[in-house]
Amino acid sequence: MLQLEFDQLLSEFDDSLDAVDTRRSHALAERLRGRAPDAAGRMRMALREMVLAVFTDQQPPSQEQANALLEQARRLGDTRALADALVAYGRVVSRLRMVTQALDALSQAEALYAELGDARSVVMAQVRASHCLYEGEMFDELLQRFEPLLGDPQRQVSLPPAMRHGLLNNVGAAYSFLDRYEDSERVARQLYLEACERPDYLPPSVLLRDTVNLANQLLWLGRLDEVEPLLDEAGRIVASGEVLERHQIFYFQNLALLAWKRGRHAEALEQFDQAKLLADRFPSMPILARILLRKAECAEEAGLLDLALQTRKAQVRLMQERVGHQARSFGKTLEQVMDYARAQGQNEYLRRQGSQLERELAEARDALELKVQERTRELEHATRMLLEREKQAALSHLVAGVAHELNTPLGNAILATSTLEAVAQQHRRAYEGERLSRRMVDEFHANLDDGLRLTQRSLERAAELVRSFKALALEQASAELVDFQVGDVVRNTLAVMEPGLRKAAVEAEPGAVSEQLLHGNPGALGQVLAQLIDNALVHGFEGWPGLRRLRLEGERDADHYLLRVADSGRGIASAHRARVFDPFFTTRLGQGSSGLGLHLVYRLVTQRLGGEIHLLESPGGGALFELRLPLR
CATH class of the missing domain: 1.10.287 (Helix Hairpins)
Known part of the structure; x- marks a missing residue:
């Protein structure tokens, strides 16, 4: 697949994710799978598949997985792959309510896209930021940054439809949570009318969201007669079976609100329980908080004080959890939240628990070290x-x-x-x-x-x-250090290895080794040469149809003696060159090789001979090892 076509399909994939069009997302994933043009393309595809799995509830959000893919993208050295990885990381950790980390990652991605001159992806990163602000309940900040968009129709038109739709939905939700119901109703109606005009373009989840959003705003404005037809329409969408359960939470919540406003308290409480059950499975703190608040008010109005008290307690527990998340994410920007009753007591409890956890962690760390x-x-x-x-x-x-x-x-x-x-x-x-x-x-x-x-x-x-x-x-x-001639060790080793060389039809050329007296361990040098020759026979010449020649060269260089062993075999792949001296690394796993031969060579040269060994580029092909040995 050509790069241009691949990039275009990835953009369509992103649009389908923004539009919550899971059917199209899965179809595009299937079409793209295994067709990336390079390693960077495979990375970008893996990132989107992770996001798709998380956002369709096929797997829980995992910071570890997102971190691992982000580190892989950094090592690739591809700017676009890194920017995509930062966006994916931000989307995943925002689901874990790690809003500061998510916003930081999205800001980095925005800068990288700007560096690439990709205006569309810059806007995409900004829209993702609006989702993070919503998940973090930073409604004032969300409006401050994105409310100007409502007064700029030209800028709205410039956005991809799915991005624009999602951004306006977040702005409308922020209005609603700040009790600006008329502004929220205006945005919700705009989105609903657009959805009605293009029902084939938007997936069922988005149609459900827009319908229920408008119903919710009309409900709080007291226009109940307009609410019922909208919720009936939403019920038909839910009954189609094409909507994920996480997107049905708001629908059941509004059924409960309508029943409550109509005075049907028992029915309302049953619907609140259904909404809470789904909200517990797919946590969204803003929505869950509203469900508990309204259920408690409904129970109080119905005279069910025990139920109301239990619900209020659940509210307090959720509030404490929210405070913890927000304090960890935003620090002093959310100090007003700490005015809630019992917040100080909760902090003290957390401190006591934290000290205990620190002690347990220290003990576990010591045990792990042992x-x-x-x-x-x-x-x-x-x-x-x-x-x-x-x-x-x-x-x-x-x-x-x-x-x-x-x-x-x-x-x-x-x-x-x-x-x-x-x-x-x-x-x-x-x-x-x-x-x-x-x-x-x-x-x-x-x-x-x-x-x-x-x-x-x-x-x-x-x-x-x-x-x-x-x-x-x-x-x-012998492990003794003695004076010895390099040439003697080379000739003795070649004489012993001669049967194997002759059997493999390899011609050995030892004549280029100059005589030099060294002080060290001749046995270790003999082992090194024998292992290098054996390595050449097994990995370089086995099945090799070309020239079969082994050449040994040696010369003095200042205070060292340079001894080179070169073969004309198949050579060592560039991807393996950095690992040839690693223990247990072998390209013949399961074929009799232990992966310790060259590691043994490395240890003998560096520890027994006090020298260095390097794998060099061979001008004529094959493998070239250079030993740098001290004279004394």
Whole structure:
């Protein structure tokens, strides 16, 4: 999918979310899923799917999930993806009533969109801010910032329809909560008439909201005869089954209000309970507070004083919770809320509880630290065991290679001596039977010469292999620091690894290693070279159709000796280069690789040899490792 088409569909997705058109949102999500053009596109799609899941009640809002996606977006380094992540974070945490964090995230997103020159997204971030102000019950601030929009029809027209509709709805709700019913009725009627003119454009949830909003404003203005037809219309929308339960709360609340105003108290209380049941499941503090307030007033009017008292107590508990949320979110901007009775007592209770929680948290932290230390020791022990196994596996690999290589010269020597024994027996029988001729003596001498030469060459080859292996084994078994020639270690290692190199048809070139006397641990260096060569055979040349060459180069550089091991194999992918020395990192998981080979190399170079090892860019392809070893 092209970037332009992808961006256009994401904009449509945003519009469907603003319009509460869940059916279209799910359809667009299905259409976009798996078709993002790049990593940034996949991130932007994941953010919208999280918001859709939260706002359609498929999953609860999670600050941890929003934080994780936000951090991923930061690491991507894409400005638009980061701005989208900030918007998504703001939308999710506003559901958790963390209004300050939500507004801060939306302000950052607005600045990033402005930097990109995306005016539409700037407005979108501002509209999201109006939702946060409503959720935080900052109605005065909401009106101060967005009320001028009502007097600017040209600016209203410039907004995308769904954004404009949602923004005006928030302004109208702010009027209502501030008891400015005539202003609220004006906005609610405007939205209702627009919904009636375009019923196919707006989803059922929005039609329900606009219908019930107008009914609510008319109810408080005492125009009850106009309310009933509107609530009947709203009832048909609810009965269609296309409206989420969270959007039905206000409908049941207004049914209760109408029944109360008509004097049907029992019916009203039943509807209040239905509205509260939904409001408890889908918390919205402003609406829940109004439900409790009106239910208490209805119960008092009906003479049900016990019920009224219980409802008032629930009001106080909710008020205390609201004060806590608002104080944490806004600090001194909501000091007037603290005038409520019992607020100080609630704060004292919270302080006592907080101290207890702090003590419990400290104890839990100490216990966790002990557990972490214990697990760390276990992990270090397991790592040491695995590294030892890796060393043993490497040694076993060397032993197997040397044993296999010894078979050939020793087998040749055995064959030659067996042949000489048979020729000697034949010669002796001819001599004892007085049948020995000059020709037979000449043939015996020729066979003796050939057999002895073959035996000598074979035994010399076997002795050379044993010497190399013995030298390497002694070096690796010793932890003493001694003076040694780099070239000797290189030649001994290549001699031991020669069977594996020959089997893989890899040509080794050790001639570019200059002689240099180092003071250190030759065994550790031999292990490093053997592991690097084995790594090249397994990861670089296995299944490689191209040139098969291994080159070792070494030269002095000031106070260090630089030793390079380069192969012409398939190389190491750029995505893996930063992790090749990490423990347990392997591209052959489940294929016999432990992921500890290069980590062992790193530890040997840095800890046993006191040097450095780096993976460099190889001009001719393949992998290039450079060891920087101290001279003394």
